[in-house]
Amino acid sequence: MKKMSTKEKIFNVSIDLFSKKGYNQVSTREIAREVGIKESSIYYHYSKKEDILDSIFDYFIERMNQAESSEEDMDKLLEISPNELYHFGSEAIKYQFSSFKMIKILRLIFIEVYHNAKIRKFFIEELLNGPIEFWTVFFQNFMDRKIIKKGNPRKLAENYFGYGIFKMFELVVLNFPKDNEDIDLNLIFDDIENHFNFIIDAVSISDENIGKNKKNYIRGCMDV
Amino acid sequence: MKKMSTKEKIFNVSIDLFSKKGYNQVSTREIAREVGIKESSIYYHYSKKEDILDSIFDYFIERMNQAESSEEDMDKLLEISPNELYHFGSEAIKYQFSSFKMIKILRLIFIEVYHNAKIRKFFIEELLNGPIEFWTVFFQNFMDRKIIKKGNPRKLAENYFGYGIFKMFELVVLNFPKDNEDIDLNLIFDDIENHFNFIIDAVSISDENIGKNKKNYIRGCMDV
DNA sequence: GTCTATACCCAGATAGAC
DNA sequence: GTCTATCTGGGTATAGAC
DSSP: TTTTTTHHHHHHHHHHHHHHHGGOOOOOOHHHHHHSOOHHHHHHHOEEEEEHHHHHHHHHHHHHTTTTOOOHHHEEEEOOHHHHHHHHHHHHHHHHSSSSHHHHHHHHHHHTTTOHHHHHHHHHIIIHHHHHHOOOOOOOHHHHSSSSSOOOOOEEEEEHHHHHHHHHHIIISSSOOOSSSOOOHHHHHHHHHHHHHHOOOOOOOOHHHHHHHTOSSOTTTTTT | OOOHHHHHHHHHHHHHHHHHOOGOOOOOOHHHHHHSHHHHHHHHSSSSHHHHHHHEEEHHHHHHHHHHHHHHHHHHHTTTTTHHHHHHHHHHHHHHSHHHHHHHHHHHHHHTTTOOOHHHHHHIIIIIHHHHHHHHHHHHHHHTSBBBBBHHHHHHHHHHHHHHHHHHHHHIIOOOOOOOOOOOOHHHHHHHHHHHHHHHHBBBSHHHHHHHHTTSSSTTTOOO
16 A cells, blocks of 8 residues: 555545545645645646546546446346346446445546536436436337336336436435545445336336335335 | 616626536636626625625525415315326426526536535435425325325335436536527426326326326326 | 746735725 | 725646756
């Protein structure tokens, strides 16, 4: 840990400060102070302040893409049950955000999305439309396999994923912890899972399927 | 229109600029330039820059509270159908946000919520928990009247309203128009209404109720 | 690679003339 | 009520010594 290079230190301190206060509210002086170097030394490692932000963002994208599924995976996934699928999806996301670093960057993205065109484009394409299309395929598939009722799969996907975005917004923007680093991702994934089960049950064809999902209802909509 | 006082001009220009670029990205110099006065004149009308933000925020709260329902209204509302209730709720919100000024301030709130404690408190209490409690009462009522299945009314309310927050976020943060002022609120309210109908249908007891809601399905989840 | 020193700009805010 | 003039502090960034 002590062997971290100065560049890494600048990188990590910047994630901390940017995600806490927002990019514009953090000065290069403050970053330097926190790292323990003089301000001008930052410019040896990064040519401009914005380069630090870009490198943080690149790091985030790289980590996100690690969990991309291949086409073969997709084909396999298309054969499983709604329940298994949910777990596959949520475990993938939990894995991506298992480090607090990634959650901090996610907060930074939520915070900066309104005035940074690059981040906004990424948010809309990769964090919103991408996943919605992903889930659309699966809802369509469940419809074809007559597991759920015929309908508009994209609307279902939006319904499901929109709630997920809301929970993420709640977590990283509204209720972000100030001091300690213990965020319990499981808490919001329980909520999202309940929501997923609710949707599946709502459009399920056989009661048997409902039963299958019911067993995962811990604090679900239709639990008393 | 030409008779607007300087103070009003400062107020309106500030809403424009703050909502477009964020509070910290707008200088008092820029406001003054846009209004057509010298920077120092602003300080005759407002003692600090932050006072402008506070006054915008107070304006927003005042407008929001105008549509508060009385206890008698609540009692009457408890007797109507899910469909009528949805329309009551959505019309109230549409009315509150019928001016572009209010939408701009809503964007400003979304933008500043992460680093302004006062705004965050307001967001959590009045824009999130308040409405969720409001809808919880109604879902509970529909359960008591055996219109929908027994379950956790709060979860249903969160499910419904969370999607609404997501659509608002999408509208005012992700897809906010740059130049012209034509935002079509009806578009997102159609989505939210579909989502509401989807939920009601999912937990509806009689098919008759489903039928009643179905007629409002324009682009609903279960429309092919 | 890190330092000192400094350039340059723009921010919020105030004093006092008119 | 609005102006001119100015203060003070902080921001990003660079040059050049060590």
